[in-house]
Amino acid sequence: MTVEAKSVPVPVIVASEEMQAVRRRALRRQRLNRGMIYVVAIALAIWIILPIYLIGSMALSSPAGVRTYPKAIFPFTDISFDTMSFFLQSEGILPGVINSIVVALITLVLSTLIAAPAGYAISRYIFPGRDFYRLAILGVRAFPVIVLAVPLAVLFIRLGLFDQVHSVALMHTALTLPTTVLVIGSVFASIPYELEEAAMVHGATPLQAFRRVIVPLVLPGIAASAIFTFVMSWNEVFAASILTLENRTLPAQVLNALNKSSPEFQFAGGFFMLIPSLIFIFFIRRYLFNMWGQVTK
Amino acid sequence: MAEIVIENAVKKFGNFFAVNNVSLTINDQEFMVLLGPSGCGKTTLLRSIAGLGMLDSGRIMIGGRDVTYMPPRERNLAMVFQSYAIFPHMTVYDNVAFGLKMRKVDPTETKRRVQQAAELLHIEKMLDRYPSRMSGGQRQRVAVARAIAVQSEVLLMDEPLSNLDALLRLEMRAELKRLLAELKVTTIYVTHDQIEAMSMGDRIAVMRDGIIQQVDKPNAVYDTPADRFVGGFIGNPPMNFIEGQVSAQNGSVNVHIGDFAITPPEGIVPALKPFEGQSVIIGIRAENIETFTKPTDNAMKVQVLVVEPLGSQNLLTIKIGTSIVKVATHPDFPAAPDGDIWLRFPIDKVRWLHRDSQKALAPV
Numbered sequence: 001m002t003v004e005a006k007s008v009p010v011p012v013i014v015a016s017e018e019m020q021a022v023r024r025r026a027l028r029r030q031r032l033n034r035g036m037i038y039v040v041a042i043a044l045a046i047w048i049i050l051p052i053y054l055i056g057s058m059a060l061s062s063p064a065g066v067r068t069y070p071k072a073i074f075p076f077t078d079i080s081f082d083t084m085s086f087f088l089q090s091e092g093i094l095p096g097v098i099n100s101i102v103v104a105l106i107t108l109v110l111s112t113l114i115a116a117p118a119g120y121a122i123s124r125y126i127f128p129g130r131d132f133y134r135l136a137i138l139g140v141r142a143f144p145v146i147v148l149a150v151p152l153a154v155l156f157i158r159l160g161l162f163d164q165v166h167s168v169a170l171m172h173t174a175l176t177l178p179t180t181v182l183v184i185g186s187v188f189a190s191i192p193y194e195l196e197e198a199a200m201v202h203g204a205t206p207l208q209a210f211r212r213v214i215v216p217l218v219l220p221g222i223a224a225s226a227i228f229t230f231v232m233s234w235n236e237v238f239a240a241s242i243l244t245l246e247n248r249t250l251p252a253q254v255l256n257a258l259n260k261s262s263p264e265f266q267f268a269g270g271f272f273m274l275i276p277s278l279i280f281i282f283f284i285r286r287y288l289f290n291m292w293g294q295v296t297k
Numbered sequence: 298m299a300e301i302v303i304e305n306a307v308k309k310f311g312n313f314f315a316v317n318n319v320s321l322t323i324n325d326q327e328f329m330v331l332l333g334p335s336g337c338g339k340t341t342l343l344r345s346i347a348g349l350g351m352l353d354s355g356r357i358m359i360g361g362r363d364v365t366y367m368p369p370r371e372r373n374l375a376m377v378f379q380s381y382a383i384f385p386h387m388t389v390y391d392n393v394a395f396g397l398k399m400r401k402v403d404p405t406e407t408k409r410r411v412q413q414a415a416e417l418l419h420i421e422k423m424l425d426r427y428p429s430r431m432s433g434g435q436r437q438r439v440a441v442a443r444a445i446a447v448q449s450e451v452l453l454m455d456e457p458l459s460n461l462d463a464l465l466r467l468e469m470r471a472e473l474k475r476l477l478a479e480l481k482v483t484t485i486y487v488t489h490d491q492i493e494a495m496s497m498g499d500r501i502a503v504m505r506d507g508i509i510q511q512v513d514k515p516n517a518v519y520d521t522p523a524d525r526f527v528g529g530f531i532g533n534p535p536m537n538f539i540e541g542q543v544s545a546q547n548g549s550v551n552v553h554i555g556d557f558a559i560t561p562p563e564g565i566v567p568a569l570k571p572f573e574g575q576s577v578i579i580g581i582r583a584e585n586i587e588t589f590t591k592p593t594d595n596a597m598k599v600q601v602l603v604v605e606p607l608g609s610q611n612l613l614t615i616k617i618g619t620s621i622v623k624v625a626t627h628p629d630f631p632a633a634p635d636g637d638i639w640l641r642f643p644i645d646k647v648r649w650l651h652r653d654s655q656k657a658l659a660p661v
């Protein structure tokens with residue numbers, strides 16, 4: 001141990017060789033650990049990004065470019081929207097987009113309208129059978145969609161609802177409700193009841209307490225869950241294919257046309273359907289992290 | 298006028314009595330401190346008064362009105378929550394102004410009162426901040442400011458200063474007390490801090506397991522605890538309790554600790570007499586025990602185990618029979634571990650307690 005005597009009365013501690021070696025080893029281990037995490041994270045990211053990248057690059061090159069082999073290393077060199085416009089102009093695609101949007105919007109509204117009060121009740125009130133109810137909600141998801149869709153198709157035919165966007169929206173509402181109820185329930189649960197109580201003690205009616213305290217706090221979470229519902233409906237294909245013939249939603253239409261279509265149609269279709277999900281993830285990623293109890297700003 | 302009368306209040310959670318038949322009257326403008334160990338039901342009682350969670354039985358009156366079944370907003374009170382419960386989506390200003398807005402106080406008056414409350418709690422520079430960007434102690438002060446800004450007749454505070462540093466707490470304590478007296482508020486104040494309880498309370502209610510054990514002025518609770526629990530809970534160090542045998546010979550009653558005999562004062566003799574041949578508990582505070590370095594009349598010889606210098610006094614630990622006894626002495630008193638000293642119990646400072654019920658024997 002060498003301690004230098006200095007005129008300034010600041011204690012300067014010079015660590016011994018041995019301590020410095022220990023410290024270096026600790027630092028190296030820390031760096032190694034961090035390095036490993038990065039390696040894993042990058043591997044996972046590539047796993048997900050690569051297909052998206054390939055689809056995107058194909059969709060944004062000319063139809064001729066899609067078919068050439070071998071590919072250029074940087075496919076974006078000849079960006080062209082021909083493939084996309086070819087896809088969008090194909091038969092049934094534009095009506096499909098409109099149907100999809102209508103279905104998704106109806107689903108979003110219905111699902112949120114039903115799930116908001118249900119989620120509130122689940123998180124706030126203790127009522128007989130609450131736990132059973134919570135499980136039962138998930139029950140819908142316990143059956144494969146096909147199992148639900150076929151009897152529903154029969155029922156809808158009988159009711160004269162078959163092959164209509166409304167019926168698809170109803171089905172999608174049923175499919176998205178479990179998730180929506182639980183997500184909105186957890187949003188409500190994350191808000192301490194004492195906030196409502198504090199509002200009421202300080203002169204608010206229950207309704208005022210709800211409107212002034214709870215609503216502003218849950219709104220972002222409910223918005224995120226609504227977007228989530230929208231995307232789930234947008235991407236859903238099985239039920240939509242079974243319940244419609246003429247009035248197909250976009251995924252059903254694309255699926256239907258898939259085996260008789262060219263590669264550029266497939267790439268463009270895939271890419272087009274991906275976009276809403278990507279935008280959605282981008283906007284709600286903070287809430288997703290939030291739901292897992294980790295707030296990242 | 299806002300006298301609070303609680304009559305036979307019971308609040309159960311399942312089969313558990315969180316508040317067990319509590320009756321308590323808090324006079325108009327009184328500052329009542331509710332003191333008790335964690336989990337004894339202080340918060341539950343306070344919430345019942347506020348109207349959060351209905352009583353299982355009993356009645357609550359505020360200012361002569363029966364409020365038992367009224368919603369919180371009609372009870373005209375304000376409350377500081379133990380968890381603060383300040384609104385995260387509102388600025389400090391809006392938080393403090395919340396009660397005033399709900400009561401439709403006009404804007405200029407609202408502004409004045411928010412300013413006043415904020416200044417008192419030293420948060421006037423943070424009025425446009427959001428709570429998420431404040432420290433725990435600052436949030437707590439926002440919660441207190443929100444409650445006092447309302448200037449309601451009744452103020453319920455659940456450990457409102459618990460998260461402040463010692464110095465700030467000392468200052469807040471005095472200012473809060475002064476302001477509340479000025480506003481003529483009836484206050485119930487929950488705390489764990491005995492010094493806070495002793496210094497702020499007009500009266501202290503000591504609670505345990507959902508039951509109020511004693512309600513009295515701070516000095517009375519300190520000097521004449523109603524039972525062993527109160528004596529042990531209040532005061533630092535806790536009151537000493539020593540077992541003694543009662544004997545009666547030729548009409549004179551004595552209490553023996555080993556070979557040593559104490560002659561109780563006249564007033565308590567009739568109460569002690571029935572316990573002849575049995576034991577009672579003697580309670581005495583550390584600072585009331587007299588210490589001597591030499592044999593003295595009516596003093597018992599004991600051996601010192603530990604000496605703890607605390608600055609203003611020395612705290613001695615002594616074993617009498619099977620009981621550990623703490624004795625406070627002047628710092629200059631010469632006591633050393635393993636050394637002998639002599640103790641005398643001034644009989645007017647002694648509490649006499651029943652051995653089984655552990656309640657104080659009343660002078661008959």
Ligand SMILES: Nc1ncnc2c1ncn2[C@@H]1O[C@H](COP(=O)(O)OP(=O)(O)OP(=O)(O)O)[C@@H](O)[C@H]1O
Binds near residue numbers: 334336337338342
């Ligand atoms: N909602 C509830 N459900 C069940 N039991 C409860 C509930 N709230 C409180 N209790 C129980 O009631 C008892 C009293 O709780 P309370 O919160 O009133 O204690 P406290 O005196 O305020 O304690 P502390 O000083 O720790 O705040 C505790 O044993 C607690 O476990």
Ligand SMILES: [Mg+2]
Binds near residue numbers: 339340
């Ligand atoms: Mg409490």
